[in-house]
Amino acid sequence: MKFIGQDNLLKTRANYSLLSCTGTVTSSANAVVIPYDTEQLTSSYNTIILTGSGLSGVSSSANSWYMTTQGDYEFQWNVLTNTNTTNNRILSGVKLQRGTSDGSAITWANYNPSFSFIYDRGTGSIRKGSTTNQTLVTQAGTQYYWRLMCWKEESSSADTESITVITGVSCIVKQIS
Numbered sequence: 001m002k003f004i005g006q007d008n009l010l011k012t013r014a015n016y017s018l019l020s021c022t023g024t025v026t027s028s029a030n031a032v033v034i035p036y037d038t039e040q041l042t043s044s045y046n047t048i049i050l051t052g053s054g055l056s057g058v059s060s061s062a063n064s065w066y067m068t069t070q071g072d073y074e075f076q077w078n079v080l081t082n083t084n085t086t087n088n089r090i091l092s093g094v095k096l097q098r099g100t101s102d103g104s105a106i107t108w109a110n111y112n113p114s115f116s117f118i119y120d121r122g123t124g125s126i127r128k129g130s131t132t133n134q135t136l137v138t139q140a141g142t143q144y145y146w147r148l149m150c151w152k153e154e155s156s157s158a159d160t161e162s163i164t165v166i167t168g169v170s171c172i173v174k175q176i177s
Contacts, residue, residue, distance in 0.1 A: 015069060015175035017041070017048040020166075026084070027092060027162045031151035034079065034094075034164060035063045036171060048173050051145070059105040064147040065173065067139045072177040076134040077148060080168020083120045083127045083160055090155040092118045092162035094131055099145040106145050111135070117153065120162065130168055136176070 018041040025032045037052050047069040054062035067073060079094045096114035099106040113135065120129040137146070148171065152162055 013045050014043045015045050015047055015071075016043045017046055017050075017065075017173050019050065019065065019171040019173065021164065021169050022166065024164045024166055025150060027150045027152045031149045033063045034148040034150055034169060036065060036148070037063060040170075047175075055101075057104065058101055060099070060108065061101070061106050061145065064099065064106070064145045066143060066145045067173070067175070069175065070139050070141070071175050073137050073139060074134060074174050074176050075137060075146070075171060076132070077171040078130060078132045078168060079118065079148070079150060080128060080130040080165040081118050081120060081150070081162045082165050084163060085157065085160050088155060088157045088160040090120045090160045090162055091153040092120070092129075093149075093151050093153045094118065094133070095149050096133075096135060097147050097149055098137070099147070100142065101145065108147070111137070111146075118162070128165065128168075 017039050019036040020038045020040050021035050023035050048067050051061050051064045094116050096111045097108045098111045099108045116131040116133040118129040118131045
């Protein structure tokens with residue numbers, strides 16, 4: 001069921017951003033924040049804000065994003081990783097986290113459902129794996145912050161690390177209502 005004029009309203013008020021990274025992260029034993037720091041494509045009505053190196057005076061705010069417009073949003077992401085060694089296997093995880101700020105720090109919690117995994121089997125020069133996932137979120141009265149984390153779940157060698165690949169890491173944030 002559509003309301004009269006709904007199509008025109010959505011066309012004139014499209015709100016989206018394609019986020020990407022200019023740097024990589026390496027995940028060995030601990031979870032690391034995927035460094036989203038670039039908006040590749042945005043709508044003219046864009047209210048999706050990247051924090052880049054962090055919000056001034058707010059700890060744990062780097063490489064996250066938030067929306068200044070209330071509504072429902074869809075997040076879609078792809079994460080491509082490479083291993084640092086050949087002939088080893090590694091299972092890496094990717095998860096979305098939601099944060100709230102008290103003005104001086106952001107407290108993060110895992111957002112469910114958002115977990116996905118990457119299985120890399122390093123054989124010669126072929127050592128890449130990827131995952132893609134999506135979820136719906138609501139931005140209401142409480143200001144939420146968002147970030148993606150990557151971690152090493154298990155590997156055949158303690159020295160094996162998972163390294164994000166710049167050309168294969170992206171996140172689309174779009175307002176759907």
